[in-house]
Amino acid sequence: MAVTETVKQVKNVLEAEGLVKRFGSKTAIDGIDLRIREGDFTGLLGPNGAGKTTTIKALTGLVKPTEGKVHYYGNDFLRHPMEAKRFIGVVPQQSNVDRDLTAYENLYLHSILHAIPRPLRRGKIEESLEFAGLQDYRDRQVKTFSGGMKRRLVLVRALLHEPKILFLDEPTVGLDPQIRKNIWELILKINQQKGMAILLTTHYIEEAEKLCRSAYIIDKGKIIVEGSPDDLKKDMGGYVLEVFLEDRVEEEFFSSKDDALARLKECGHACKIRQVTLEDVFIKLTGKRINV
Amino acid sequence: MFNGFQGVLYRELNVFRKRAKKQILASSLSPLLFLIAFGWGFGDRVAVDGLPYITFLIPGLIAMSSLNQSYGIALELNITRFYFHVFDEFLIAPISHVEIVLGEAAYGMFKGLLSTALIFAYSIIFSVKLVIGPMFFLAILTHTFLFATLGITIAMLVRDHGDQATVNTFVITPMIFLSGTFFPVDKLPAVFKWLVYALPLTHSTKVIRATLTGGDVNMLYLLLMTGFAAAFFLTALWAIRRVEG
Numbered sequence: 107m108a109v110t111e112t113v114k115q116v117k118n119v120l121e122a123e124g125l126v127k128r129f130g131s132k133t134a135i136d137g138i139d140l141r142i143r144e145g146d147f148t149g150l151l152g153p154n155g156a157g158k159t160t161t162i163k164a165l166t167g168l169v170k171p172t173e174g175k176v177h178y179y180g181n182d183f184l185r186h187p188m189e190a191k192r193f194i195g196v197v198p199q200q201s202n203v204d205r206d207l208t209a210y211e212n213l214y215l216h217s218i219l220h221a222i223p224r225p226l227r228r229g230k231i232e233e234s235l236e237f238a239g240l241q242d243y244r245d246r247q248v249k250t251f252s253g254g255m256k257r258r259l260v261l262v263r264a265l266l267h268e269p270k271i272l273f274l275d276e277p278t279v280g281l282d283p284q285i286r287k288n289i290w291e292l293i294l295k296i297n298q299q300k301g302m303a304i305l306l307t308t309h310y311i312e313e314a315e316k317l318c319r320s321a322y323i324i325d326k327g328k329i330i331v332e333g334s335p336d337d338l339k340k341d342m343g344g345y346v347l348e349v350f351l352e353d354r355v356e357e358e359f360f361s362s363k364d365d366a367l368a369r370l371k372e373c374g375h376a377c378k379i380r381q382v383t384l385e386d387v388f389i390k391l392t393g394k395r396i397n398v
Numbered sequence: 399m400f401n402g403f404q405g406v407l408y409r410e411l412n413v414f415r416k417r418a419k420k421q422i423l424a425s426s427l428s429p430l431l432f433l434i435a436f437g438w439g440f441g442d443r444v445a446v447d448g449l450p451y452i453t454f455l456i457p458g459l460i461a462m463s464s465l466n467q468s469y470g471i472a473l474e475l476n477i478t479r480f481y482f483h484v485f486d487e488f489l490i491a492p493i494s495h496v497e498i499v500l501g502e503a504a505y506g507m508f509k510g511l512l513s514t515a516l517i518f519a520y521s522i523i524f525s526v527k528l529v530i531g532p533m534f535f536l537a538i539l540t541h542t543f544l545f546a547t548l549g550i551t552i553a554m555l556v557r558d559h560g561d562q563a564t565v566n567t568f569v570i571t572p573m574i575f576l577s578g579t580f581f582p583v584d585k586l587p588a589v590f591k592w593l594v595y596a597l598p599l600t601h602s603t604k605v606i607r608a609t610l611t612g613g614d615v616n617m618l619y620l621l622l623m624t625g626f627a628a629a630f631f632l633t634a635l636w637a638i639r640r641v642e643g
């Protein structure tokens with residue numbers, strides 16, 4: 107039997123080049139380059155004020171970049187935004203659901219705005235509500251929802267028109283740890299089941315490490331390093347020995363646990379071994395912590 | 399094709415539906431107070447421009463009340479924009495700014511027409527006879543469109559709630575009182591008259607009053623209203639584009 111092997115070519119969904127946004131004299135982002143391919147799960151990790159939200163806004167048409175180019179599937183987004191807007195889904199930093207509308211009405215509004223054919227609307231909306239676990243709250247006004255419920259609603263709303271790329275701006279900020287896990291599961295499910303490319307911004311190290319297969323680290327409006335979280339950490343060595351000196355903690359990096367253990371034995375101070383995190387990567391490059 | 403227009407209108411009307419009772423009740427009170435105070439208070443003793451004062455007043459109230467309602471979408475837009483960021487849903491969607499402006503304007507016109515219907519009901523109670531013909535509809539549609547698009551423009555230009563209140567206090571409220579809603583502007587000193595004729599409400603009120611009381615409609619005024627409507631439509635478009643700065 108002949109086996110036809112299809113070499114699937116992974117296409118670039120999004121390419122951004124030299125994105126700059128200035129608000130008056132304030133430069134919010136300063137030459138951002140990004141590339142996202144189909145099915146990617148990419149993180150944009152950086153401290154508050156680094157320019158994450160501005161980047162997302164510039165990529166989704168909420169803010170006009172001062173300089174730079176944005177292409178979706180090779181098409182110029184800044185010149186012809188309508189085309190690309192059809193396959194962009196956005197979950198903004200604030201859950202911008204309509205408080206006065208019910209969950210169903212919120213989704214119905216989205217289905218009109220995105221020109222989903224009328225006969226398909228109802229079925230898609232019911233499916234979305236189920237995916238978000240909100241089917242029992244279908245006809246409740248959103249102002250009665252908890253923070254986690256609103257987040258889930260915004261998430262499935264952004265998916266309703268089946269985008270090719272989903273932007274998530276700090277999707278779990280302000281949520282309880284339990285609810286955060288719940289949202290993480292939902293996000294992973296979206297990426298895996300639907301094969302949707304995701305660009306997620308966060309200032310939580312753990313979130314970026316858990317979810318993203320590749321990451322851009324951003325500080326003061328510039329990308330300072332990019333790569334998969336594993337590679338970035340390996341480049342640092344993989345293991346850290348924290349040496350507790352009298353007035354400070356000194357960190358030494360090792361590429362294997364054994365090397366770190368050997369050093370620990372001969373070290374005359376109190377010591378602790380832990381794995382390298384993206385925070386270490388950030389500290390090494392900027393001299394400061396992501397979360398102050 | 400019109401899904402942007404439909405979507406915006408779907409949103410606004412559904413939100414309105416849930417607050418309709420309260421809103422209609424609230425907006426029905428002030429014209430009633432004016433009618434009691436000035437209509438009954440002055441009675442038939444006062445005649446203005448050859449009309450009993452209450453007949454003169456009712457078209458003015460229609461102009462004022464429908465302005466309040468259709469311009470009033472500015473406040474709602476403000477809240478959806480700054481507090482709940484709902485407006486971003488419109489900006490992210492693959493719809494044009496023209497559709498957003500037309501959808502919001504249609505909502506403002508709907509509210510303006512609702513308050514107009516309410517004052518028609520009052521006119522029956524106060525047994526004032528009005529002529530409601532096609533020219534009146536042309537006038538009230540232009541009037542509500544022009545003030546709705548002015549409202550959109552202002553809502554997109556201000557930076558917050560406070561700015562909005564300032565515009566209302568220093569522009570909208572004086573305009574409402576000076577534009578011939580309660581007294582004929584031709585009695586004003588010449589300097590004031592110039593100022594007042596620069597305000598769109600002056601022309602609206604004149605045309606609306608003429609159509610309702612069977613007077614002669616000055617076509618120049620109607621043309622000026624159309625001019626204002628076109629201008630504010632363009633400023634609204636420009637102001638939305640500016641939001642994306």
Ligand SMILES: Nc1ncnc2c1ncn2[C@@H]1O[C@H](COP(=O)(O)OP(=O)(O)O)[C@@H](O)[C@H]1O
Nearest residue numbers: 129132133134153154155156157158159160161
């Ligand atoms: N509309 C704006 N006007 C002026 N400055 C802004 C505006 N939006 C963002 N900034 C500034 O740009 C920088 C980046 O902001 P932002 O993109 O929100 O960062 P992040 O999302 O990473 O916290 C910050 O210093 C912020 O104060």
Ligand SMILES: [Mg+2]
Nearest residue numbers: 158159199276
């Ligand atoms: Mg942000």
